Amino acid sequence: MNSRAIPLARRERAVVSATEMRAQLVAVEEAVQPRKLMAPRLLDIYAAAFVDRDGGIEDARAAG
Amino acid sequence: MRGLQDSVALAVPLDSVLRPSLEAAILKARARRQGPEVRLGAGPLARAPLRVLGFADLAREVVERDAAVLASPPRQVVLFSSAPKLAALAGGGWETSPAATVMGLAALAGALRLVGMRCDLKLEEAVAGREISAELDPTICFTNSLEMWLAERQIAHPEADARSYAIEHASPSMFGDLALSGEDEPIFRVTIGPRPEARFFAARMAVAEAAHRRGMPLVPGVGLILRGSRRPWYQPMEFEPMFDDLAGMSLAVVTERLRSAASPERGGNPGLKREMHRTSRIVGASPESVMALGQHLAGPASAADFLRSSDFTIGPRLEQALAAL
Numbered sequence: 001m002n003s004r005a006i007p008l009a010r011r012e013r014a015v016v017s018a019t020e021m022r023a024q025l026v027a028v029e030e031a032v033q034p035r036k037l038m039a040p041r042l043l044d045i046y047a048a049a050f051v052d053r054d055g056g057i058e059d060a061r062a063a064g
Numbered sequence: 065m066r067g068l069q070d071s072v073a074l075a076v077p078l079d080s081v082l083r084p085s086l087e088a089a090i091l092k093a094r095a096r097r098q099g100p101e102v103r104l105g106a107g108p109l110a111r112a113p114l115r116v117l118g119f120a121d122l123a124r125e126v127v128e129r130d131a132a133v134l135a136s137p138p139r140q141v142v143l144f145s146s147a148p149k150l151a152a153l154a155g156g157g158w159e160t161s162p163a164a165t166v167m168g169l170a171a172l173a174g175a176l177r178l179v180g181m182r183c184d185l186k187l188e189e190a191v192a193g194r195e196i197s198a199e200l201d202p203t204i205c206f207t208n209s210l211e212m213w214l215a216e217r218q219i220a221h222p223e224a225d226a227r228s229y230a231i232e233h234a235s236p237s238m239f240g241d242l243a244l245s246g247e248d249e250p251i252f253r254v255t256i257g258p259r260p261e262a263r264f265f266a267a268r269m270a271v272a273e274a275a276h277r278r279g280m281p282l283v284p285g286v287g288l289i290l291r292g293s294r295r296p297w298y299q300p301m302e303f304e305p306m307f308d309d310l311a312g313m314s315l316a317v318v319t320e321r322l323r324s325a326a327s328p329e330r331g332g333n334p335g336l337k338r339e340m341h342r343t344s345r346i347v348g349a350s351p352e353s354v355m356a357l358g359q360h361l362a363g364p365a366s367a368a369d370f371l372r373s374s375d376f377t378i379g380p381r382l383e384q385a386l387a388a389l
Binding site for chain 2: 002044045046049050051052053054055056059
């Protein structure tokens, strides 16, 4: 269907809905992966803590 | 995707070149279904503390579970002794006899077998003296925090040069961040150590960055730090129960002494709690095996016999040390 055929009000609703959905997905991802390694991101490995450049140990939740 | 245990801190290079190299190495190892080489260090030792059992059990768990998260399970675990390196850097101020090497390696290897580590264990001692060129020294940039930590170590151990020792942690015969030319090196290494090894990991990566700038070959490395292991087992405190205390001591007394050693109310160190708890469990579950290991660790000669007669792979430098005992 040509996008011009969609009434403006419906198109706006669709755009808002997609944006909201993306935001919700990000929120869900963060909620279910609170311990995802923030710095550095090493492939898809998750850790509760990582070693910084000084050799200190940082909690990933605090850093993220 | 399964993650690492909460008790483990992940150490990876933060450099913009070394980190992608490590990631590429892990992907390559996964594609080939090849496990990494795992390395653990032991320091010079005169008497073996029972706490090595708790450390070994925590390390076994990390090898079997966390190292396998990165790629396939490791086929070989390499144990090295830093005793000759420290002795050489201290100019003979430390215990230089092969006994210090043999006692440390026998305690760790025996404890790992006792807690059920089944894979091939290769034992070797570090090269005495410097392996990393002194020309590289001025190009190695430690952070201020790391320099301060090393300066404090210098005060605690004035006989050994702390900065040189930290740099040598990256050497081929220790944690092996710098590749040994002409050798068949693994795709990547996983190094496991107690909490102080986090500082040394940062030092190793600073050395690796400097070596990379000079075009020297490297082996990508990941560090897995046992957060609950706050003091290296090979630096026992005077109140810790040792293997040679076991003779004539009941199981109840041993368990009580292990508990006291981690209790600040009884003059112990709370930093030992996690390892002591594991040690108590092992002593309670397998008292005969613990006593048998204790007999092997009664002295350097019996420890050397134990290493020779067990199923360990012995490196050429360690062979020489064993021959001297």
